Amino acid sequence: MSVGYPLTLRRLIESLSKIPGIGEKSATRIALFLLSKPEFCETLGDLIKELPYKVRLCKFCRNLSEEEICKICNDDTREAKSLCIVENPVNLFHIENTGIYKGYYFVLHYLLSPKDGIGPKEIEMDKLLSLIRKRGVEEVIFALSPTLGGEATISYILQVLKDYPIKVSRLACGVPMGMDLQFVDPLTLKRALLARELLKEQ
Amino acid sequence: MSVGYPLTLRRLIESLSKIPGIGEKSATRIALFLLSKPEFCETLGDLIKELPYKVRLCKFCRNLSEEEICKICNDDTREAKSLCIVENPVNLFHIENTGIYKGYYFVLHYLLSPKDGIGPKEIEMDKLLSLIRKRGVEEVIFALSPTLGGEATISYILQVLKDYPIKVSRLACGVPMGMDLQFVDPLTLKRALLARELLKEQ
Numbered sequence: 001m002s003v004g005y006p007l008t009l010r011r012l013i014e015s016l017s018k019i020p021g022i023g024e025k026s027a028t029r030i031a032l033f034l035l036s037k038p039e040f041c042e043t044l045g046d047l048i049k050e051l052p053y054k055v056r057l058c059k060f061c062r063n064l065s066e067e068e069i070c071k072i073c074n075d076d077t078r079e080a081k082s083l084c085i086v087e088n089p090v091n092l093f094h095i096e097n098t099g100i101y102k103g104y105y106f107v108l109h110y111l112l113s114p115k116d117g118i119g120p121k122e123i124e125m126d127k128l129l130s131l132i133r134k135r136g137v138e139e140v141i142f143a144l145s146p147t148l149g150g151e152a153t154i155s156y157i158l159q160v161l162k163d164y165p166i167k168v169s170r171l172a173c174g175v176p177m178g179m180d181l182q183f184v185d186p187l188t189l190k191r192a193l194l195a196r197e198l199l200k201e202q
Numbered sequence: 203m204s205v206g207y208p209l210t211l212r213r214l215i216e217s218l219s220k221i222p223g224i225g226e227k228s229a230t231r232i233a234l235f236l237l238s239k240p241e242f243c244e245t246l247g248d249l250i251k252e253l254p255y256k257v258r259l260c261k262f263c264r265n266l267s268e269e270e271i272c273k274i275c276n277d278d279t280r281e282a283k284s285l286c287i288v289e290n291p292v293n294l295f296h297i298e299n300t301g302i303y304k305g306y307y308f309v310l311h312y313l314l315s316p317k318d319g320i321g322p323k324e325i326e327m328d329k330l331l332s333l334i335r336k337r338g339v340e341e342v343i344f345a346l347s348p349t350l351g352g353e354a355t356i357s358y359i360l361q362v363l364k365d366y367p368i369k370v371s372r373l374a375c376g377v378p379m380g381m382d383l384q385f386v387d388p389l390t391l392k393r394a395l396l397a398r399e400l401l402k403e404q
Contacts, residue, residue, distance in 0.1 A: 004295040006268040008256040012249045018242065019232055030221055031253070032292070035266070038254035040220070047214045049247030051233070052240035054210040064237070066208040090234070093206040 009035070060131055062107040062124070064089045072096075072105060079103045081138040083131065085157070087111055087145065095143055103141075106131055111149030112156055123153070125160055132164065142170040211237070262333055264309040264326070266291045274298075274307060281305045283340040285333065287359070289313055289347065297345055305343075308333055313351030314358055325355070327362055334366065344372040 005013070009031055016027035034041050057063070058070035065071070072078065082103025086092045092105050110122045132140070140161065144150035158168060174192035175184050184192075207215070211233055218229035236243050259265070260272035267273070274280065284305025288294045294307050312324045334342070342363065346352035356372060363370060376394035377386050386394075 004298050005291070006257050006266050008249065008253055008268060009266060012246075012253055015242070015246045015249055019235055021228065021231060026223065028292070029223060032290075033221055034250060034253055035257055040217070041250050041254050044214075044217045045247045045249075045251030047210065047217055047247075048236060048243050048250065051210055051214055051236055052243050055208050055237055064208050064211060066210060088234075089207070090230070096206050 057107075057109075060127075060134075061105045062109060062127065063092055063105060080135045082141060083135065083137045083139070084141045084143050085128070086143050087150070091143065091145075101141075103139075104131075104135060104137075108144075108153065111144065111147070112152040113149050120156060123157075125157070128157070129160075132161075132166070137166060139167040139169065142168070144170075146171075146173050259309075262329075262336070263307045264311060264329065265294055265307060282337045284343060285337065285339045285341070286343045286345050287330070288345050289352070293345065293347075303343075305341075306333075306337060310346075310355065313346065313349070314354040315351050322358060325359075327359070330359070331362075334368070339368060341369040341371065344370070346372075348373075348375050 012031045012034070013024065013027045016022055016030055017024050022030070034044070054066055055064055056066075056068075058065040058073055059068050060073040061070060063070045063072065067074075079102045082101070084095065084101060084103055084105050085108060086095065086105055087108055087110075089107060092107060095101055095105075106128050108123050110118045112118055112120070112123065131137075140157075142150075142154050142157075144153055154170060161168060172195060173188060174195060175181065175188065181189070214233045214236070215226065215229045218224055218232055219226050224232070236246070256268055257266055258268075258270075260267040260275055261270050262275040263272060265272045265274065269276075281304045284303070286297065286303060286305055286307050287310060288297065288307055289310055289312075291309060294309060297303055297307075308330050310325050312320045314320055314322070314325065333339075342359075344352075344356050344359075346355055360370060374397060375390060376397060377383065377390065383391075
């Protein structure tokens with residue numbers, strides 16, 4: 001499709017097409033838009049080039065950070081006894097935005113998935129364990145997606161933590177707010193029934 | 203949504219969101235993908251930064267080019283007597299890909315649209331007229347979309363060309379190949395009827 005374009009444009013379209021979710025058509029549209037905005041190209045190009053140098057993983061929780069230690073880990077007013085385990089920074093900020101959770105986090109970046117070559121080594125348990133010791137954590141909360149990978153990861157970490165005197169919990173599984181019951185899958189419905197909330201005793 | 207991310211990441215997400223068709227969610231997804239690919243960031247950043255310096259408009263036809271004169275205008279084997287007027291480079295390459303047209307092109311980059319401030323000046327008629335003289339053009343072919351802007355632009359240029367001894371034509375308007383007649387709008391159907399192809403005489 002982009003055969004007739006000048007070389008630089010073709011190379012840009014090819015590069016943009018490598019980003020997941022961007023096909024050749026979108027890449028062409030983006031490249032032609034950029035072509036009409038020279039100053040924007042300068043800013044955007046610089047931002048993309050400096051990104052890997054400026055953003056790294058926090059030494060403690062492995063969240064994204066521009067400093068060695070991220071803002072959350074640096075905030076002494078948070079509750080040190082709670083540690084929430086999340087899969088990635090997107091989910092971390094999703095939980096932060098609820099405003100409900102005041103403890104610290106640990107970001108796994110991977111869920112166990114033997115078929116993708118993701119084993120216990122990728123999850124960096126040593127960093128998790130040293131953070132638990134450092135903070136004197138009393139409760140570990142799993143905030144992982146209730147998927148195959150999430151369940152496998154919870155099982156594995158639970159096994160590692162079995163001799164630690166800490167409470168371990170996970171997000172409740174149930175019917176999402178506003179969802180029509182007919183669209184809820186049987187497994188979720190089963191778990192929502194087993195974990196039913198008591199509204200009135202007898 | 204991206205409030206909690208490090209500043210550089212937030213600025214990148216904000217920049218990417220300015221590209222038409224990319225919302226904050228896609229921008230976040232792209233930025234996080236880039237974060238995991240440092241070498242790709244280097245290449246992509248460079249390509250974006252050099253784009254406006256490397257790609258310009260051909261002196262003759264105003265197509266995109268890395269040289270002063272584009273490859274098509276530099277190709278002496280093409281038919282100088284035909285000039286095809288297109289709206290943009292995308293449509294130019296679309297026509298090139300049919301392999302049917304062997305003449306030269308002129309790229310308008312705009313269609314007349316008084317409400318968007320696009321008047322005759324933006325269309326650079328002087329460049330079109332000097333190209334027609336230079337090539338000794340005998341037929342001008344309008345390959346513009348049959349939209350309001352396209353029709354207005356054809357009318358205007360036709361008016362300008364009225365004293366030139368040149369044939370002027372436009373793409374046939376009719377039913378697209380493979381389309382069910384029930385989905386063809388009445389205006390297209392009307393034009394397809396008026397421009398009907400003769401299959402057998404009497």
